[in-house]
Amino acid sequence: MPARLRTNLPRKTKKAAARPSTTKRTSFTPRRYPEANTSLWTEALFGAEILILHATPVYYGLGVPRGDGSAVVIIPGFLGTDRYQPYFSGIGINAECPNLLIQRRLNQTIENALAETGRKIHLIGHSLGGVIARSVAGQRPKDVASVTTLAAPIRGTVANRAVLHAAEAVRLRILEEHGRGVLPDCYTGRCTCNFLDSLRRKVPDSMVETAIYTRHDGLVDWRYCMTMNPEVDVEVPGTHIGMAFSPAAYAVVAERLASAQSTK
Template sequence: MSEGAWQPFRTPLHYLGLPRSVTPPIWRERRAGAELAALRAARPAPPTPPEPGAPVLVVPGFAAGDDRVALLRDWLREGGWDARPTGLTDGRRCSSRDLAVVEAALVRLHTETGRPVTLVGHSRGGMFAKALAVRHPRRVRALVTLGSPLTDPFGIHLAVRLLTMWMATMTRLGRRDWVRDCPFGDCCREVHDDVLAAAPPGLPFTSIASRSDGIVSWHASQDPAARCVTVDSSHGGMVAHPGVWAAIADALTSSDAPGRSRVG
C-alpha cells in the first residue's frame, strides 16, 4: 500500500505483505515493562493547557480500550486538562464501527464544553484522531499521534495482520463480533481515505514515531503535514514512556512549524 485512496487487498496472501511486513523488530516490544518502570521513576511534568479545563480525548489503539491509556489521561488531568475517555472498551471491531464511537465522543465533548478538542491517539487511535481532524476541523484544536501508520494504514507487522485475519474468521463463524473482512472490502474505505487525506491547514499536528517500533513501520508515521518527532520506544510502551510523554508535553505547548526533531 502507498499513499493515496484506499484500495482493498486482492487476496489473503497479498494482505500478509511479505517480506516487508516482518521488517519491524517485534522482539523489541519486550521493553514495555522497563519503559513503564522508567516512567514511574521519572515522570515529566504534564503540559499546561491553553486555558483551564481545555478538553482532550486520548484515543487507544487496536485491540485496546480506554483503560490502556488511563495513565496518560490521568497525567493530562493533573496538568489541568479535561481529559475524557472515548467509550471504547476493547477496540477489536472494524475501524468504521470503532471510529463511530470516538466520533460521537468528540462531538459530545465539543458540544458540552463549547471549545475545540485536542486529540491524542496511539497507533490506530492516532489514525482515528487524524480522520476526525479531517472530518471535523472546527471541532479539533490540535492533533498528536503516537506510532500511528498515517501514510500507510497497513504499515504493520505480520503478527498483527495474522491476528486480524484470525479475528475476522472468529466473526464469520459467529463466535465473536470483531473485525470482519475490512482488508478485502469497502466497509472501512471512508476511514482510510480520511486518514490518507491532507490534514486541515493550520492545525497544530505532531506525529511521534519510534525507529525501533516493533509493530508499526516508523516511516508510515511520518505524515508530511506533521511536525515529526522520533523517540526510542517500543510500540506498546509509547503510552507510558517518559520520552514520549515529554514529546507530548512539548507538542501541546508548542506551535512550531512542521519539521523533524529528536526527543528522548
C-alpha cells in the same frame, strides 16, 4: 455399494436430498499484506518504560506546559482498551471496524466533550488509535484543535507477521458479525469507506498535527508512522507498545498541546 443405494432411492427422496440448504454460509478470502522486518522481542522492554515514566517529573506534570482546560480525547491502539484519562474515547476494545467505531461511539464522545468545554478538542491516538484519530481530524476539522499520533501507521499497513495474523483474525470476525453492514475489504487498506477516505485528507493549517515515531518499533514499520513533514514528525526512543508510556513522548505531547490554540 453406497452409490447403488442412492440410485435405488425413490425419485422424490433423491430430490429432497439434493436440495440446497437455505442457510447461507459466507466464505471470506484471507488478505495478504506486506510484512515489516521488525524485531518483535524488543517490545518486551515496554515494562521498563512504564517504570521509567513513573520516575520522571513529566509524569507528574512538572516542567511541562499547563493545559487550558480544553478536552483531550485519547484513543487506544489495536486491541487496547479504554483506560485513559481525561476523556474515554468510548470505543472499548479497539478490535472493530474503525468506520463503525467512529460513527457509533467516538463521535458521541466528541460531541460530549465539545458541549462540556465549549472548545475545540485535541485528539491523541496510539497505534491504530492514532490512525483513527487522524481520520476523525479529516472528518471534523472545525472541531479539532490538534491531532497527535503515536507509533501510528498512518501511511499504510506494514507490520510484523504476528500483528498481521491478529488483524486478519479480527477482520474475518468483523465480516462474520456485520455481514453486509461493512464493506468486503473492511479492515484493509483497500476499503473505500469514509474512515480511509478521511485519512487521506489534508488537515487545515490551523490544526496542529504531530506524528511521533520510534525507529525501534517492533510491531510496525516506523517509516509508515511518519508524514514526511519535518515540522510534523518527531522521533523519540522506545518501543511501539511503550510509546504510550514514553516520557519523551509525553513531553512532546504536552508541548504540542500547549501550542495548539483551542477555541470555540
